[in-house]
Amino acid sequence: MIRTGGVNRPVEISATGRLEVRITAADVGKRVSVRRLNDPAGEGEKFTDTVGVLASWNDGVLLITRKSGETVHIPEASLVAGKVVPAAPARRRGPAASYEELAHVASRAWRPVESERLGEWELRAASGFTRRANSALPLGDPGLPLPAALDVVRRWYGDRGLPAYVQTATGAAGTQELLCAELERLGWAREVSAEMWTAALAPVADRDEGAGVVLSREADDAWLTRYQRKGVSEVALKVLGSGPSVWFATVPGEGGGAPAAIGRCVVDGRWAGFAAVEVDPALRRQGLATRVMTALARQALDEGASAAWLQVETDNAGARGLYAGMGFAAHHAYHHYRHHDRSL
Numbered sequence: 079m080i081r082t083g084g085v086n087r088p089v090e091i092s093a094t095g096r097l098e099v100r101i102t103a104a105d106v107g108k109r110v111s112v113r114r115l116n117d118p119a120g121e122g123e124k125f126t127d128t129v130g131v132l133a134s135w136n137d138g139v140l141l142i143t144r145k146s147g148e149t150v151h152i153p154e155a156s157l158v159a160g161k162v163v164p165a166a167p168a169r170r171r172g173p174a175a176s177y178e179e180l181a182h183v184a185s186r187a188w189r190p191v192e193s194e195r196l197g198e199w200e201l202r203a204a205s206g207f208t209r210r211a212n213s214a215l216p217l218g219d220p221g222l223p224l225p226a227a228l229d230v231v232r233r234w235y236g237d238r239g240l241p242a243y244v245q246t247a248t249g250a251a252g253t254q255e256l257l258c259a260e261l262e263r264l265g266w267a268r269e270v271s272a273e274m275w276t277a278a279l280a281p282v283a284d285r286d287e288g289a290g291v292v293l294s295r296e297a298d299d300a301w302l303t304r305y306q307r308k309g310v311s312e313v314a315l316k317v318l319g320s321g322p323s324v325w326f327a328t329v330p331g332e333g334g335g336a337p338a339a340i341g342r343c344v345v346d347g348r349w350a351g352f353a354a355v356e357v358d359p360a361l362r363r364q365g366l367a368t369r370v371m372t373a374l375a376r377q378a379l380d381e382g383a384s385a386a387w388l389q390v391e392t393d394n395a396g397a398r399g400l401y402a403g404m405g406f407a408a409h410h411a412y413h414h415y416r417h418h419d420r421s422l
Contacts, residue, residue: 097159103135105162107256110142112160114152128152129163131248133259141259145249146392147271147413149262165251173276173348173385177252177410178217180274180387185215187344187351189320191313194234197221201234205313209270209414213243216257224260232417242417247274250410258413266415272391275406279350279386282404283375291373292328301328303336306356318354322346325377327370331358339366343374350378352388355397367400 101110111129130144140152190202190211198218204211212235220227228244235242244261247253262268294301297318302310310318318324321344329339338361342354352374357366375386388406390397 099157099160101132101160101162106132106134108132108162109165110160111163112140112142112152113158114156115158116156125158131255133256134263143248143255143258145411147246147248147258147268147411149259173278175276175385175409177247177250180276180409181215181217181247183346183349183387184210184274184351184389186346187321187353188317191316192238196227196230196234199227199231201231203235203238203240204317205311206240207307207311207314207317209243210245211317212240213245213414215245216254224257225264228261228264228266228417243269244415245412246415247410247412249408253410258415261415266417268413269416270414271411272389273408273411275388275390275401276409277386277401277404277406279375279379279384282371282386283379285368285372289369290329291369292330293373293377294326294328295324297326297342298328300330300337301326301340304328304340304356304358305354318342321351323381325374327374329366329369339370341367341370341374343378345378345381345383348382348384350375350383350386352386362396368404371404 097113099112101108101112109130110132111127113125113127116124116126128142128144128150130142130150132140133143133149134141135154138154140154140157142150142152144150185200188208188210190204192203194201196214197220198216199220200215200217202211202213202215206212214231220230222230231244232242244266246258246261248255248258258268297305297315307314323345325343325345327341327343328337331338336358339357340354341352341356344351344353352371355367355370378386386406387409388401389412390401392411
């Protein structure tokens with residue numbers, strides 16, 4: 079027997095035991111755990127559990143945003159249990175850090191060539207070189223209602239001949255599950271998702287590897303021949319060279335050819351951010367990426383850093399295995415939402 083009183087009253091069910099839905103529309107914005115009854119005609123498990131932020135509860139449908147950024151639509155009538163749950167437990171290893179701190183650190187490590195403030199949002203452009211340097215970063219109040227702010231974003235990027243992107247995050251305290259849900263409601267589509275991983279820096283540097291790596295303040299022609307983004311322009315070079323203290327690592331190739339491996343690190347206070355760690359496909363699984371990471375980590379330690387971060391795509395199994403073995407773990411997911419209407 080299911081008893082429902084609409085969005086303002088809990089739903090209860092009695093079967094083999096008494097389960098209760100202890101959430102209402104007043105809990106929008108909170109982290110919840112719900113169990114729903116699957117379609118009786120379907121196959122597989124009878125119940126499905128979902129944990130995430132309750133982004134909305136309208137017209138008899140709950141929208142829950144998971145840690146990964148995936149949005150799940152759940153009919154109210156299918157609920158059999160639900161409750162508010164504490165925020166995800168703090169990580170037991172690695173440096174403590176808030177989402178906002180990491181977002182600012184990552185932004186400083188990959189600067190656009192042009193930016194403009196929209197309240198507490200930053201509009202960033204770099205002639206289309208990477209989404210990170212060509213997306214709006216919303217870290218607070220834009221100073222306008224959201225639809226109006228998004229209109230400004232669309233016009234700003236349209237004036238530059240660029241698609242309009244908004245970068246968001248999910249899965250940690252202070253992230254933007256509600257904004258993600260609103261973007262989707264307003265016609266923005268999530269195109270790309272990745273994760274921010276963090277670790278203590280000393281274990282990354284405390285390895286036998288690291289010999290034979292050449293460090294430089296600039297990305298020279300040899301480094302660029304290994305960099306996976308071809309046709310690097312002057313704008314791209316400015317982005318690559320941006321940040322408080324930037325280092326490029328190279329493992330020279332045999333016979334003066336393209337490097338065997340490369341990497342980039344930006345030191346910013348206690349943080350060292352790693353990126354562009356790439357290895358000659360013919361030389362993979364020989365420890366070259368570890369050598370690059372170790373050499374950069376030692377340099378960062380010398381400059382006073384103690385914590386490390388990097389960004390890795392969710393489907394890059396090789397990189398995720400490497401970084402996990404070095405002590406990195408996921409902190410939060412981040413996403414790029416695009417609006418495809420270029421009419422403004």
